[in-house]
Amino acid sequence: xxxxxxxxxxRPAKGLEKDIAALPYDVVDRQGVLDELSRRPISFxxxxxxxxxxxxxxNPYAKDVYEKGADFFNEYLKDGKFITENxxxxxxxxxxxDGRTQTGIVGCSSVDDYINDKIKKHEFTRKEKEDDRVxxxxxxxxxxxxxxxxxxxxxxxxxxLENLKAKYEPLFDFSLDEIxxxxxxxxxxxxxxxxxxxxxxxxxxxxxxxxxxxxxxxRVAKMRREENPAYNGNEEFNxxxxxxxxxxxxxxxxxxxxxxxxxxxxxIAKLAEENFEVTAVENLENxxxxxxxxMFDREKSYNLVAKDDLFENKDIVGSLDVSILQDYFxxxxxxxxxxxxxxxxxxxxxxxxxxxxxxxxSENEIAFCLYGVSTDELMQIADEGKVMPPKxxxxxxxLLSGLFIHLL
Numbered sequence: 001x002x003x004x005x006x007x008x009x010x011r012p013a014k015g016l017e018k019d020i021a022a023l024p025y026d027v028v029d030r031q032g033v034l035d036e037l038s039r040r041p042i043s044f045x046x047x048x049x050x051x052x053x054x055x056x057x058x059n060p061y062a063k064d065v066y067e068k069g070a071d072f073f074n075e076y077l078k079d080g081k082f083i084t085e086n087x088x089x090x091x092x093x094x095x096x097x098d099g100r101t102q103t104g105i106v107g108c109s110s111v112d113d114y115i116n117d118k119i120k121k122h123e124f125t126r127k128e129k130e131d132d133r134v135x136x137x138x139x140x141x142x143x144x145x146x147x148x149x150x151x152x153x154x155x156x157x158x159x160x161l162e163n164l165k166a167k168y169e170p171l172f173d174f175s176l177d178e179i180x181x182x183x184x185x186x187x188x189x190x191x192x193x194x195x196x197x198x199x200x201x202x203x204x205x206x207x208x209x210x211x212x213x214x215x216x217x218x219r220v221a222k223m224r225r226e227e228n229p230a231y232n233g234n235e236e237f238n239x240x241x242x243x244x245x246x247x248x249x250x251x252x253x254x255x256x257x258x259x260x261x262x263x264x265x266x267x268i269a270k271l272a273e274e275n276f277e278v279t280a281v282e283n284l285e286n287x288x289x290x291x292x293x294x295m296f297d298r299e300k301s302y303n304l305v306a307k308d309d310l311f312e313n314k315d316i317v318g319s320l321d322v323s324i325l326q327d328y329f330x331x332x333x334x335x336x337x338x339x340x341x342x343x344x345x346x347x348x349x350x351x352x353x354x355x356x357x358x359x360x361x362s363e364n365e366i367a368f369c370l371y372g373v374s375t376d377e378l379m380q381i382a383d384e385g386k387v388m389p390p391k392x393x394x395x396x397x398x399l400l401s402g403l404f405i406h407l408l
Contacts, residue, residue, distance in 0.1 A: 002118040003110040004199040005239065006088040006192055010142070010405035013083050017172035020044050020081065021181065021400040024145055025136075026129075026212070030056065042081060044402025047072045048136075048144060061132060066139035073140050082405070085185075090195050091171070091404055092164055092184040093243055097397045102249040103161045105195060106183075106404050108239035109149065109205065111221040114214060119149070120204055120382035123211045124390075126340075133216035134223075143217055143241035143406040146399050148209035150375065153246035155198045164191060172403070179397045183404075205244060206382050208252075208375075209395045214240065224408065241406035243399055247375040253350030253394040254286075254370040255322070256357060259334055260344040261366050265297045268333065268366065275328040276304040284354035287371040290321055294354060294369040298361050301354075304329075316380050321370050322389045340390050349394035 012020040022044035028036065033045050033052040045052070050069035051060035058065070076082045091106035113119045137143060151157075164186060171183040186192055207214055217240035224237035231238070261268065272278050272295070281303050287294055291311075293304040306324050317323060330336040336345050348357055350372060357367045373393050381388055 001200055001202055002113040002205050004107050004244065006090045007108045007236070007239070007406055008085040008088055009091060010077070010082050010084050010407060011403060013080055016042070016081055017403060018174040018176060020402045021176060022048065022402050023398055024401055025049050027398060047076070048401055061135070066135045069136060070139040073142070090186040090192055092161060092186065093403070094165065094182040095397045096180040100251065102245055103165070104243040104245035105161070106146065106243050108406055109147065109242040111218050111238050111240060113205070114218050118204055119214070120206045121211060122207065122378055122382045122388045124387055125212050125215045129212045130216045130219065133213055134219050137216055137220045138223065141408045143408070145210065145213050145401045146404060147207065147214045147217070147240060147242040148395065148399050149205040149242050149244040150208045150247045150250055151202045151205050151244060152379065153248055155201045157198050158246045158249065160194065160198055176400070181400060206379050208245070208250065208378070220408070236406070237408040239406070241404065247379065250375055250395070252372045252375060252378065253396055254372040255391040255394045256348050256350055256370060257330070257368040258346045258348060258357070258361065259330070259336070259366050260364055261334060262364050265295070265300050265366060269295070269302050271333050272304055272329060275310055276306055279303045284358060286354060286369050290371050291324070292371060293321070293325060295366060296354065296358060297366050298358060298363070316377065316384065317386050317388065320373060320377065320389065320392065322392045325368060325370065326389060347391045349396070351394065351396045
């Protein structure tokens with residue numbers, strides 16, 4: 001069973017949560033960071049994306065950029081924007097979007113559990129993205145972005161969280177971008193022990209989102225171990241910040257595709273008929289079941305349904321909709337060999353409606369909307385030690401950074 005422990009969080013001073021909390025560093029581009037800081041000057045993006053403090057021609061991965069992030073962080077600590085808990089606690093983090101609520105426990109997970117695969121992965125990571133967060137975590141000596149974990153809730157942790165939310169007053173309660181954010185601090189020893197008991201019965205954690213943050217946290221921990229060869233395993237650098245959610249609380253959205261193509265969409269629809277049932281449609285509606293796809297340009301749209309024989313002798317990864325689309329359409333028709341590197345493909349989260357995606361399209365672009373992967377599929381793939389195709393899952397709401405920080 002993976003370890004999960006309470007910790008002394010660094011968190012915003014009372015009343016500053018809404019001003020500081022920010023989207024994850026990697027879902028906002030440079031201009032978005034600048035716009036956010038003009039709107040909310042003490043947003044955590046100031047610390048998480050210190051490249052915005054430099055000229056646009058400055059190397060965003062230079063050493064002085066990470067040092068600037070550490071300076072900002074220490075400023076916030078010194079002037080009281082952040083406070084540090086005086087004892088180990090768990091925290092409860094609740095988010096409500098479009099009438100759906102997900103509630104997780106904020107604590108620290110074990111680096112060794114990640115190494116020993118008690119924390120299971122379903123994605124490859126890219127070294128350059130890892131390097132960026134390694135340098136950031138190392139400079140701040142802190143995990144600032146929580147790893148989004150999930151688990152099979154066979155212990156009814158969901159009910160425990162509801163009970164605890166009813167018992168404790170909210171630590172914060174605000175809305176940001178129309179998503180309600182509430183936090184609670186669990187201080188009573190018997191409640192902390194109860195959480196520990198429940199989590200001790202969890203067989204495995206699964207990374208839902210944050211593979212690069214997790215990998216970088218582990219790399220920093222290994223660096224600290226080399227610097228401290230007499231470490232005993234209880235030091236804070238052996239753990240990383242995470243928020244664990246019961247799987248039944250989560251919703252995974254599709255990760256949709258936009259492709260550059262000079263071929264008329266009518267011709268592409270004809271080519272699709274070899275492997276898909278193709279129907280021209282007037283309305284733009286997301287697929288409501290697996291094996292169904294919506295293809296459209298700025299004027300015309302088609303429903304595609306994959307033929308049954310495409311799924312014969314396929315494992316769990318090969319039978320994912322993203323795999324079927326890639327293997328039987330994007331590769332043979334558009335010559336997209338590697339979606340990670342090909343310049344003719346882009347991706348957009350399934351949080352956007354097909355009409356919003358259409359509004360983004362330029363001339364000679366075609367979009368594909370998919371049906372989302374389930375949490376059961378995600379966990380099965382991780383259990384089998386397999387990896388999803390790139391850009392398979394999009395989680396909403398995003399976990400905000402800056403509300404809970406773990407010092408190493």
